[in-house]
Amino acid sequence: MKRTGPFRLPRPGKVASIRDLATKVADGTVPLDRIARLPDEEVITRLSVVRGIGRWTAEMFLIFQLRRLDVWPVEDYGVRKGYSLAYGLRDLLTPKQLEAEGERFRPYRTVAAWYCWQAVHEQRKPRQ
Structure with missing residues (x-):
């Protein structure tokens, strides 16, 4: 990812988001190795600092990836x-x-x- 320029991938904004996510995973802001054990609100807080990820996206991650049963996405x-x-x-x-x-x-x-x-x-x- 670091060697691939935005001109090679579609939508430079998405590339920037993916790069920001990679950076946040590398620096521990988004701890993928233990994210499944974090409380819902902490998952939302940590994911929401990534460019292009807001509360709705974080809630969908909780529902569909982490299979959390008590998520109520009121803005959906x-x-x-x-x-x-x-x-x-x-x-x-x-x-x-x-x-x-x-x-x-x-x-x-x-x-x-x-x-x-x-x-x-x-x-x-x-x-x-």
Whole structure:
């Protein structure tokens, strides 16, 4: 990666992000060897210092890579939309409102998020 110039890879911004991630792994900011043992918020904090990685990306990493069961990605549009569909709400809840609503699903908020995504998916299916 260090020898490859940005002109050889697509999207220089992505290259810069990959390089920054490599640097943060090398200097211990993102400890890949023990990241699976860190608490959720610490994983989010450590990943969020990497260029191009924000809270949403870190939460998706927790859900899909580390398979954490209690992640509630309140800024995810699919979760917000799906929650509204599942509960028959006319409007989307704000992330702050959704955060409060998610408390009832602890310690399995990831499962609730999956059902929210599924509600959106089901709504998009063509009716027969």
